[in-house]
Structures are given as structure tokens and as C-alpha cells.
Amino acid sequence: MSGFSTSTAISTTSASDATRGLLLGAAGVLMFALSIPMTRLAGGSAAAPQLDPAFVAFGRAVVAGLLSIAYLWITGARRPRGGEWRLLAFTAAGVVFGWPLLLGVAVRHVDAVHASVVSGVLPLATAVIAAPVLRQRPSLGFWLCALAGLALVVGFAAWRGAGGLEMADALLLGAVVSASAGYVSGARLSNALTAEQVICWVLVISLPITLPLAVLTRPTAPVAASAWGGFAYVSLVSMWIGFFAWYRGLALGGTLRVSQVQVLQPFLSMLFAVPLLGEQLDAMTVVFAIAVLAVVWWGKRQPVH
Incomplete structure (x- = not known):
């Protein structure tokens, strides 16, 4: 009888962690969904530029990094050890430098709705990178879904580019790969450090x-107050608070499972872009977004050994 009770308790705890992981992941995605519209708001467009995309990328990391120093000191967090430094550096390359800088430059030349659809393959990209790192073997169906998702995104970008791909689309895909790699390495670190310590140390070692x-x-010239509002959001929420929820969710619920919650992110980003930036949603864009959603959802259902 005692053996049955122990087994049940373990099962309940595991299920509870999985649920908490999914809920925290969803909270992180909700916060991240505003990242693309807010980055566009902060940097402006090529026709009406605001803050330099490089300043948005590096400045937000500085604000979050200074807050991280205070957090690590107040909580008495331990220093990373051994190979953890290498994983921290790899995570920083993806989420501190790669994603924000490439995204910031890209959304100067394409609208936030466009960027949201292209970023829709982020869950599949995260799972593709996580598979070899975690020594898992996705099925053929999963790889077919990953290829289909990439094909849809490339097709959408070519359609929006009047039959050809733009440099902004290459930057967006590079941003997706950078973020995915950073998510995976950050999730690995979350098994040794707390989720909060991971993003804080990543930001602190990036400060130099x-x-x-x-x-x-x-900036050397005045910019709109709305641009500073967008900068404040990506500094405090996208670059810091959102990762508290996201990495904790990945650690509790599993990287491959929780990363699929990001399927909601492009739709939320598009919905936010309409009132914030005054952008328009056309029927074909919605069709492509739904197709990407379907592929990512189906890929999530494919077995992974």
C-alpha cells in the first residue's frame, strides 16, 4: 500500500510540474508576443526612424543587466561553475545579441505582422535544435513538419516580397535560429541554476x-515618447521578466513540450500590432499564419524517441 502511495505522489508531482511549466510558458509567450510590435515601435521604420536598432538591442540588455546585478546580490545567488560559463555565453549570443539585433534591423524594413508570421516557426526551430542537444530522435513525421513549416515561411516571405525574398526575411530567420539556440542552452542551465539566475547571469556577463x-x-536627436515606451517594454519585460517565466516553464514542463506553446505567439503579435502600430491584417496573411500554426501543432504530435 505504501508503494502505491509513493508512486501516486510522484506521478501527481510530475503532472503538477508539467501543468505549471505549460502555464509559465504561456505567460512568457504572452509577454514575448509584444516584443516584435514594441521593437518596431522603439526603432520606427526606414521611412520614419526612431531609436537605432543597435541601441534598442544593446540598451535593453544594459537596463536588464543592471537590474540583474541587484537581483543576484539581493538573493545571494551562487556564481556559475565550470561548463556553466560556456552555456551562459552561448545563451547570451542567442538571446542578448542575435535575436534582438537581427529582429530590430529586420522590422525597420518589414512590418510587425510580417515578422510575426516568419517567427511562427520558432517552436519547431527550438525543437529541432533541442533534439540533438538532448539526444532525442524525432520521427520522420516531425522532420517533415519542420520542413513544411520552413517552406511555408519562405513562401509567405516571397509572396510579401512580390515574388522574391528580402534581406529582412533572412535577418528574421537568423533571429529565429539565434533565439531557438539560446532557449535550448538556457533551458539546460535551468537544471543547475534557477531560471531567474540563468537570465540574470546571461545579462551580467554580457555587460562588458x-x-x-x-x-x-x-540617440543624439529627440525621438518620440512612444519609442521610449517600446524601449522600456523590451528592456524590462522582453529582456528580463519574460525570461523568468519562460525558462522556469521550460525546466518544469520539458523543452520540447513547452516550446510548442509558442505556436500562439505569432497570432498574439499580429493582434497586438494592429492597435499599437495601426497595421492591417489581410486575408492571405491570416491563411499563411493558420497554415504555420497547423504544421507546428501537427509537429508537436509527432513521436520523439
């Missing part, structure tokens, strides 16, 4: 690079 670059790219 991000601080001088932010100073060099700081």
Missing part, C-alpha cells in the same frame, strides 16, 4: 560588451 555598445549607439 553591451554597455559600451549602448553608449556608442545612444
Whole structure:
């Protein structure tokens, strides 16, 4: 009887962790969904530029990094050890430098709705990178879904580009790969450090690079208050608070499972872009977004060994 009770308790705890992981992942996705519209708001467009995309990328990391120093000191967090430094550096390359900088430059030249559809393959990209890192073997069906998702995104970008791909689309795909790699390495670290410590240490070790670059790219002319509002959001929420929920969710619920919650992100980003930026949603864009959603959802259902 005692053996049955122990087994049941373990099962209940596991199910509880999985549920909490999914809920935290969903909260992170909700916060991240505003990242693309807010980045566009902060940087403006090529026709009406606001803050330099480089300043948005590095400045937000500086703000979050200074907050991270205070958090690590107040909580008495331990210093990373051994190979953890390498994973922290790899995570920083993806989520501190790659994703925000490539995204910031891209949304100067394409609208937030466009960027949201292209970023819709982020869950599949995360799972593709996680599979070899976690020594898992996705089925053929999963790989077919990954290829179909990529084909849909490329097709959408070519359609929006009047029959050809734009440099902004290549930047967006690079941003997706950067974020996916950073998510996976950050999730691995969450098994040794707390989720909050992971993003904080990532930001702190980046400060020797991000601080001088932010100073060099700081605005020298007045910009709109809305641009500073967008900058404040990506600094406090997208770059810091959102990762508290996201990495904790990945650690509790499993990277491959929780990362699929991101299927909601492009739709939320598009919905936010309409009132925030005054962008329009056309029927074909919605069709492509639904197709990407269907492929990612189906890929989530494919077995992974």
C-alpha cells in the first residue's frame, strides 16, 4: 500500500510540474508576443526612424543587466561553475545579441505582422535544435513538419516580397535560429541554476560588451515618447521578466513540450500590432499564419524517441 502511495505522489508531482511549466510558458509567450510590435515601435521604420536598432538591442540588455546585478546580490545567488560559463555565453549570443539585433534591423524594413508570421516557426526551430542537444530522435513525421513549416515561411516571405525574398526575411530567420539556440542552452542551465539566475547571469556577463555598445549607439536627436515606451517594454519585460517565466516553464514542463506553446505567439503579435502600430491584417496573411500554426501543432504530435 505504501508503494502505491509513493508512486501516486510522484506521478501527481510530475503532472503538477508539467501543468505549471505549460502555464509559465504561456505567460512568457504572452509577454514575448509584444516584443516584435514594441521593437518596431522603439526603432520606427526606414521611412520614419526612431531609436537605432543597435541601441534598442544593446540598451535593453544594459537596463536588464543592471537590474540583474541587484537581483543576484539581493538573493545571494551562487556564481556559475565550470561548463556553466560556456552555456551562459552561448545563451547570451542567442538571446542578448542575435535575436534582438537581427529582429530590430529586420522590422525597420518589414512590418510587425510580417515578422510575426516568419517567427511562427520558432517552436519547431527550438525543437529541432533541442533534439540533438538532448539526444532525442524525432520521427520522420516531425522532420517533415519542420520542413513544411520552413517552406511555408519562405513562401509567405516571397509572396510579401512580390515574388522574391528580402534581406529582412533572412535577418528574421537568423533571429529565429539565434533565439531557438539560446532557449535550448538556457533551458539546460535551468537544471543547475534557477531560471531567474540563468537570465540574470546571461545579462551580467554580457555587460562588458553591451554597455559600451549602448553608449556608442545612444540617440543624439529627440525621438518620440512612444519609442521610449517600446524601449522600456523590451528592456524590462522582453529582456528580463519574460525570461523568468519562460525558462522556469521550460525546466518544469520539458523543452520540447513547452516550446510548442509558442505556436500562439505569432497570432498574439499580429493582434497586438494592429492597435499599437495601426497595421492591417489581410486575408492571405491570416491563411499563411493558420497554415504555420497547423504544421507546428501537427509537429508537436509527432513521436520523439
